[in-house]
Amino acid sequence: MKTRIVPVLLLKNGQLVRSTQFGLHRTIGDPFTQCARFNSWNIDEIMYIDISGYETSRTFWRQDKFKLFTEEVAEIQKLVAAECRVPLAWGGNIRKYNDASRIIGEYGADKVIFTTALSLCPSEIEKTSKTFGQQAVCIGIDFRVTNGQHQIFVNSGSTMVDSTLEDWIRKAESIGAGEILLHAIDRDGARSGYDLSTFDLVSTYTNLPVVILGGAGEPGHLVAGARAGVSAVAAANMWHFTENVADVLREQFCAEGLNIRRL
Amino acid sequence: MVVIDTGAGNIPSVVNALRHVCDDVSLSSEVNRINSADAVVLPGVGSFPKFMKNLAALKLTDAIIENIRGGKHILGICVGMQALAKASSEFGGTHGFGVIDSVVKNLYELGVKTSRIPHVGWSGVQLDPLSEPNDPLMTLNERDVYFMHSFGFDSQTVGAVGWTDYEIKFCSAVRIQNTLGVQFHPEKSHAAGLDFLASWVESTKR
Numbered sequence: 389m390k391t392r393i394v395p396v397l398l399l400k401n402g403q404l405v406r407s408t409q410f411g412l413h414r415t416i417g418d419p420f421t422q423c424a425r426f427n428s429w430n431i432d433e434i435m436y437i438d439i440s441g442y443e444t445s446r447t448f449w450r451q452d453k454f455k456l457f458t459e460e461v462a463e464i465q466k467l468v469a470a471e472c473r474v475p476l477a478w479g480g481n482i483r484k485y486n487d488a489s490r491i492i493g494e495y496g497a498d499k500v501i502f503t504t505a506l507s508l509c510p511s512e513i514e515k516t517s518k519t520f521g522q523q524a525v526c527i528g529i530d531f532r533v534t535n536g537q538h539q540i541f542v543n544s545g546s547t548m549v550d551s552t553l554e555d556w557i558r559k560a561e562s563i564g565a566g567e568i569l570l571h572a573i574d575r576d577g578a579r580s581g582y583d584l585s586t587f588d589l590v591s592t593y594t595n596l597p598v599v600i601l602g603g604a605g606e607p608g609h610l611v612a613g614a615r616a617g618v619s620a621v622a623a624a625n626m627w628h629f630t631e632n633v634a635d636v637l638r639e640q641f642c643a644e645g646l647n648i649r650r651l
Numbered sequence: 652m653v654v655i656d657t658g659a660g661n662i663p664s665v666v667n668a669l670r671h672v673c674d675d676v677s678l679s680s681e682v683n684r685i686n687s688a689d690a691v692v693l694p695g696v697g698s699f700p701k702f703m704k705n706l707a708a709l710k711l712t713d714a715i716i717e718n719i720r721g722g723k724h725i726l727g728i729c730v731g732m733q734a735l736a737k738a739s740s741e742f743g744g745t746h747g748f749g750v751i752d753s754v755v756k757n758l759y760e761l762g763v764k765t766s767r768i769p770h771v772g773w774s775g776v777q778l779d780p781l782s783e784p785n786d787p788l789m790t791l792n793e794r795d796v797y798f799m800h801s802f803g804f805d806s807q808t809v810g811a812v813g814w815t816d817y818e819i820k821f822c823s824a825v826r827i828q829n830t831l832g833v834q835f836h837p838e839k840s841h842a843a844g845l846d847f848l849a850s851w852v853e854s855t856k857r
Contacts (some may be wrong), residue, residue, distance in 0.1 A: 389766060389815070390773050390795065430841050432773060470667055475797055475839045496663030498696065498799065498839060518742075519659060521698045523799040566769045566801070593750070595799040597767045619767055649773035649795040651842065 390647050392432040392620035395627040399438045402459030406625045408577030410545035422498030423468050429634040469495040488516040503528035504542040510563045517564025526567040527560040557593045572602035579605025584616045607640040655682040658705045660696035668838035672849035682714045690855035695730030702730045709817040716748050724855035725830040732832030743778035753808045766818040769801040776813040789851035796840040
């Protein structure tokens, strides 16, 4: 299997941000130019994650002087999906079947990422899986590792879930998940490499495709992820701040003898 | 060119991609529009049972089967390809159009043991060596396209014209008269996918 190399675009209140530890967010641009750019680079897949807090996501504020022509998440979803010629996953603030149905069925995204919904309303996920197929359902798992124990968080990393990692993954499987997105909160913005031991652990629990996110700071980190056997290596900040990153990654993967997609 | 609005799946992305390569693309679920179209695309992301149920509710099932048998140029994508089968074992078993004498099965049932399922990602399509040079599938030579599925046709399927390896070999493209079914998603396969769609649109005019 060819490892997918996936840029993640973090969206907060309609603007693109870079992130550290799910807390420090800085605006770095608008979501459309980046999508067009990644699209023209012939990227393997694009993930958008709306990290505006669920309650505040309906009230938009801004701190920069640039004026976007829209701040509405639905409008952004629609425009991005129309622009995107590669597989598009959308996550963040998706709790209802109707949200998923709108993003996939109306706008043309391919996948939705449910995170908090697994805790609050798993039946909505199940309905999405039954309607659009399990490949359209990705379950995001935001976790920290404390004293060797995995803790799972929802609500943008603010609420801890009373479940073991294994049970959480079993639950995701039982309601029709088609992919797992492992997001290491502690490594967000840390550039210290992926948490591959958690990936290894998760692989013993499930045979679903696993995407890892959090910690990638240099091409070698992504190479290590691919070597470990993940289905996709995802990164956010790195994609914005590395010169010519798509070509650099492809070259590095080829040099390491890794099997990547033929364009 | 009519894209059948099946009411399930990522239909807008199929329409968006087709509009890149064809000026005249419309979306419809009306039998008359489908019958009178020169070429029809049957997109399908979604579950097989839901897909067939939607078509039945729209009273399109028989019309599509007649169009296939009548030799219309039809492109079935993903579940739109799988629907050509007699049936699928997804969620307990559902009947398809029955124009291909085969049952769509889970990749595990087809023999995958260790690989992750769903099969999500970029893979190549091996072509029939006897393919015509202007066969749309020839645009995919030595290139990868995007797959996103848990079910598929086995490699021995009658009418198979393309195969893909994912631990096992399965049939990723099938042709019955002028109907071409593809398991991958050309609309999500960037340049390779657009080249394929452009070539298919061209082939419908021959």
